[in-house]
Amino acid sequence: MGNSRITAPSALLYARCSRCGEEYSPDVAESLCEKCKGVLLMHYDYRQIAEEVSKESLERRIPSVWKYSELLPITEKPSIVSLGEGGTHVHECRRLMEQLRVKRILVKDETTNPTASFVDRGSTVVVSKAIESGSSSVCCGATGNLGASLSAYAAKAGLESMIFLPKMLDLGKLYQMIVCGAKVELTSDYVAATVRAERFSRHSFLVTPYNPYFMEGEKTTGYEIVEQMGWRLPDRIIVPMGNGGHISMIWKALTEFSELGFIDKVNTRLTGIQAAGAAPIVDAYSRGDSVVVDAGKVETLALDIGIESPSAGDLALNAIRSSGGTCATVTDREILEAARLLAKSEGIFAEPAAASTIAGLKKMMEAGSIDRDEEVLCVITGAGLKDPVTARRFVKKVRAVETVIRRVEDRRLTTRLGPTKLRILEIVSTQEAYGYQIKKELEEQFQISVKVPVVYQHLKELETLNLVRRSSVREVGGKPERHYYTLTEKGRATAKSLGTYRG
Ligand SMILES: [Zn+2]
Known part of the structure; x- marks a missing residue:
């Protein structure tokens, strides 16, 4: 659905280095400039595109990244791999406006993308390129959202995916990767992950945040903002900055729409937010x-923007300065407060990196660097459930909720252990016991009838879970030796919380 209008974008001309101006064929442009390591940007014949598309024709298309296909670098229509990305809503935030006392606040809610982050915009284009170039696998060194998104698009395309990740990662994103069948390898930090991915790319299509195909996908956020606002721009657009690619590409999108005559000029201030620790x-x-210059140490819970060495940093600076915008940092505490405020007042649960825009807005307004009369749009780049550890912090202080969560966690353990193991824990909680003895107790106390080897199998599994341990071996009058079991510290705590402790 939605792909029916895709036409071959013959207007794609070349990729040009954003630093030294060296030009490359778009087909070979998959990494940085060979001469100066600058980021490559795609260039099109805008006069030709203006003949092919108009504001009216765009308005008639189904909202999606691919409605802007003439401005995207994929030439083979059957190569396109889509999960229905883009076309996300712009919401007016009335309650937030009242609380922060700003004339108008809008949010572009990217949490509703297929893998719950804006990164899907880049993945759909870059995985389509991988298909077009005949690759059978993709790989990347990622902070989280890129890995999760790439795994999903690779699965959809039938490609293998290999993701290298730093040990500090958001669990929700890791779950997404694993369930989509990605192979995952953990490294010491983000830089090590990118180095490993680079080495692996001899066997696989390498996806980086600075891949020009990936970046072209990111720019569609900018197109959508213009179109959704009725072919105009807000006074200010606030974007989180990690690598700086998204804000740079929003700027590219706005200048392209200006070039095409869809807007007069780019009259919005692009404002970037980074975590204070990076x-x-x-x-x-x-x-x-x-x-x-590289940050050196990175310290923030907003992992997806905690980037030591931003690949598109100079492009981001250019976007900010050319648009008359600014940038600021926010602390982790400000980010968490903002995430709670956004969820409570507007019903959008953002991950820390995404909530940084709301934190930045609040901070800059209080400091007087943003005017209360402005119309401000914040880009909310990813969903809160991607980071369950931080999400858990929001409920820590609510005791009733804490109890509910514990009960759910206990019930899951009860289901996992099954009734026989729970009874074995209960028996072992009263005394040291050996296999045959446990078998008899199960029968007499609980009417559970199992053979001795099955009891030992259960004991072995409980041992693996570190709930019981062998306490002693005894020989009684020439009979085979008996292995006695007892609860471990963890086993005692578990039995207590499950109500099967009788010791
Ligand atoms: Zn160059």
């Missing part, structure tokens, strides 16, 4: 530099 782009901006 802010190399904001640091460069504050110094007045156009080159971003």
Whole structure:
């Protein structure tokens, strides 16, 4: 659905280095400039595109990344791999406007994308490119959202996926990767993950945040904002910055729409937010530099924007300065407060990286660097459930909820252990016991009839779960030796919480 209008974008001309201007054929442009390591950007024949599409023809198409296919670099229509990405809503945030006392706040809610982050916009294009180039697998070094998204699109396309990840990661994203069949390897940090991926790319199509195909997908956020606002722009657009690719590509989208005559000029201030514990782009901006220096250490719970060495940092600085925007940092505490505020007032549960835009808006308004008369649009890049550990922090202080969660967790353990193991735990909680003895107790006390080897199988599994341990071996009058079992510390705690402790 929605792909019926895709036409071959013959207007794609070349990829050009954003630093030195070197031009490359779009077919070979999958990484950085060979001469200066600058990011490559795709260029099109905009006059030709203006003849093919108009505001009216775009409005008639189904909302999706691929409605802008003439402005995307995939030439083979059957290669397109789509899960229904893009076309996300722009909401007016009335309650948030009242609380923050700003004239108008809008959010672009990217949490409703197929894998719950804006990254799907890039994945659909880059995986389509992998298919077009005949690859059978994709790989990447990722912080989380990219890995989760790429795994899903690879699964849809029937490609294998290999994801290298730093140990500090959001569990929800890891679950997404595993369930989609990705192979995952953990590395010490993000830089190590990218190095491993690079090495692996001899056997696989490498996806990076600076891959020009991936970045072209990211720009569709910008197209949608313009179109959804009725072919105009808000006073300000606030975007989280990790690698700086998204804000750079939104800027590219706006200048392209201006080039095509869909808007007069780009009259919005692009404003980037970084976590205080990882802010190399904001640091460069504050110094007045156009080159971003590596952050060194990264410390933030907003893992998806905690980037030490932003690949599109200089492009992001250019987007901010060219649009007359600004940038700022926010602390983890400000991010968490903002996430709670956004969820409570607007019903959108954002992950920390995404909530950083709301935190930034609040902070800059209080500091007077954003005017209360402005119309501000915040991009909410990913969903809160991707990071269950942080999500859990929101309910920690609510005792009733804490009890409910514990009961659910206990029930899951009860289901996993099954009735026989629970009874064995109960028997062992009263005394040291051996296999035959446990078999007799199961029969007499609980009317559970099982053979001795089955009892030992259960004991072995309980041992693996570290709930019981062998306490002693005894020989009684020439009979085979008896192995006695007792509860471990964890076994005692578990038996207590499940109500099967009688010791
Ligand atoms: Zn170059």
